[in-house]
Amino acid sequence: xxxPPDLIEHLPRLRRYARALTRDSGRADDxxxxxxxxxxxxxxxxxxxxxxxxxxxxxxxxxxxxxxxARGAQETVIDDAPDQPVSGGQFEALVARDIHAALGxxxxxxxxxxxxxxxEQFGYAEAAQVLxxxxxxxxxxxxxxxxxMRRMLAAESAVTLRRVK
Amino acid sequence: xxxDVREDELHxxxxxxxxxxxxxxxxxxxxxxxxxxARVEAWAAQNRLLHGAFDPVLNEPLPLALVRAARRPAPVSxxxxxxxxxxxxxxGLIGYAAGLGTHDALPMQQARLxxxxxIAHVVFSPxxxxxxxxxxxxxxxxxxxxxxxxxxxxAAPDFSAQGFHLLGGRLLAGETGPxxxxxxxxxxxxxxxxxxxxxxxxxxxxxxxxxxxxGLDVFYWIDGDFGYALSGPIGRPAMQQLADAAxxxxxxxxx
Numbered sequence: 001x002x003x004p005p006d007l008i009e010h011l012p013r014l015r016r017y018a019r020a021l022t023r024d025s026g027r028a029d030d031x032x033x034x035x036x037x038x039x040x041x042x043x044x045x046x047x048x049x050x051x052x053x054x055x056x057x058x059x060x061x062x063x064x065x066x067x068x069x070a071r072g073a074q075e076t077v078i079d080d081a082p083d084q085p086v087s088g089g090q091f092e093a094l095v096a097r098d099i100h101a102a103l104g105x106x107x108x109x110x111x112x113x114x115x116x117x118x119x120e121q122f123g124y125a126e127a128a129q130v131l132x133x134x135x136x137x138x139x140x141x142x143x144x145x146x147x148x149m150r151r152m153l154a155a156e157s158a159v160t161l162r163r164v165k
Numbered sequence: 166x167x168x169d170v171r172e173d174e175l176h177x178x179x180x181x182x183x184x185x186x187x188x189x190x191x192x193x194x195x196x197x198x199x200x201x202x203a204r205v206e207a208w209a210a211q212n213r214l215l216h217g218a219f220d221p222v223l224n225e226p227l228p229l230a231l232v233r234a235a236r237r238p239a240p241v242s243x244x245x246x247x248x249x250x251x252x253x254x255x256x257g258l259i260g261y262a263a264g265l266g267t268h269d270a271l272p273m274q275q276a277r278l279x280x281x282x283x284i285a286h287v288v289f290s291p292x293x294x295x296x297x298x299x300x301x302x303x304x305x306x307x308x309x310x311x312x313x314x315x316x317x318x319x320a321a322p323d324f325s326a327q328g329f330h331l332l333g334g335r336l337l338a339g340e341t342g343p344x345x346x347x348x349x350x351x352x353x354x355x356x357x358x359x360x361x362x363x364x365x366x367x368x369x370x371x372x373x374x375x376x377x378x379x380g381l382d383v384f385y386w387i388d389g390d391f392g393y394a395l396s397g398p399i400g401r402p403a404m405q406q407l408a409d410a411a412x413x414x415x416x417x418x419x420x
Contacts, residue, residue, distance in 0.1 A: 008232060008236070011235060015222050015231075019222045020215065020219045029228055033231055099218045149211050
């Protein structure tokens with residue numbers, strides 16, 4: 001019997017991706033836990049020598065998509081904190097909230113591509129493999145995601161500037 | 166003359182995956198096309214914001230529930246699984262019968278302590294580069310840091326009389342709160358770990374218990390508010406000696 005691959009070393013990055021995907025630490029760790037359970041149950045389907053990290057992210061992607069589907073239409077955008085007045089000198093916190101809120105407004109498919117490429121530094125072909133879509137789809141989603149984020153973050157900072165003045 | 170830069174190439178530029186020659190051409194293009202340059206700068210800023218917002222997750226202590234999930238053997242085929250489940254139910258019934266009217270959660274929680282300690286040992290002791298988060302050269306800082314996080318003064322027992330020196334320690338996240346792990350090593354690089362967590366409902370004092378988990382000998386006990394578990398691959402008699410030494414020192418410290 002071959003030694004099982006070590007999943008522990010992938011935990012920190014799975015947690016980072018899940019956290020960014022859900023922006024909820026409890027939900028994120030549940031997603032990681034489900035991913036690990038599925039990985040261990042299907043370990044015989046993993047090709048030794050192939051990229052374990054990409055395989056784990058693929059499993060997580062499938063679980064995430066299933067969750068979204070299961071929630072279906074009932075999910076409205078509830079994960080955006082209501083606009084809070086900004087206290088002076090908290091630029092860091094403000095930016096962190098902006099990016100959280102902006103991610104929450106992105107359609108899931110765009111959010112996933114943006115995070116796989118921009119945060120997890122997957123190559124375009126790897127991201128396509130994880131998501132099970134052609135590379136052209138990755139590129140078009142990435143372009144839309146980045147432009148949507150740019151508009152949202154620009155709008156946020158405009159609002160902020162007016163408020164601070 | 167630079168060939169027109171495609172949208173995809175602007176993204177590839179931001180993500181650092183363009184070949185060097187093309188990269189230079191894209192830079193010249195951007196110098197001449199301010200609107201593209203502004204978009205590219207905004208996209209690069211998004212990547213920085215994402216890292217700023219989520220990289221701290223990489224340095225959080227790993228929740229033990231996930232460490233445990235990552236190590237659990239894959240579910241075995243039906244017959245063995247059924248047998249194991251039946252055995253568990255039987256054990257539960259016996260445990261329930263034995264514990265009627267008493268504190269029947271106790272042995273379960275303590276068994277969990279030994280199991281978690283052994284898993285944490287197996288996960289972190291093979292590390293050659295980062296077996297510990299804080300090394301022993303900063304022993305005072307380490308003990309202060311872990312004490313602060315666990316919420317009570319801790320002490321790292323001294324095992325030099327048994328031939329083990331302190332390598333350092335790390336913090337983990339357990340169900341009942343933070344967990345401190347101290348790691349020791351002897352002259353032939355065998356490692357033992359002392360796992361300390363706040364006791365849940367199992368306050369009080371218990372005798373040493375011994376368990377075999379993950380191929381290790383684990384000695385564990387509860388003392389006051391804390392559960393301790395010492396794990397290592399050095400054989401039961403040697404582990405017993407270390408556990409005795411730890412118990413004596415920790416006892417002396419709290420008096």
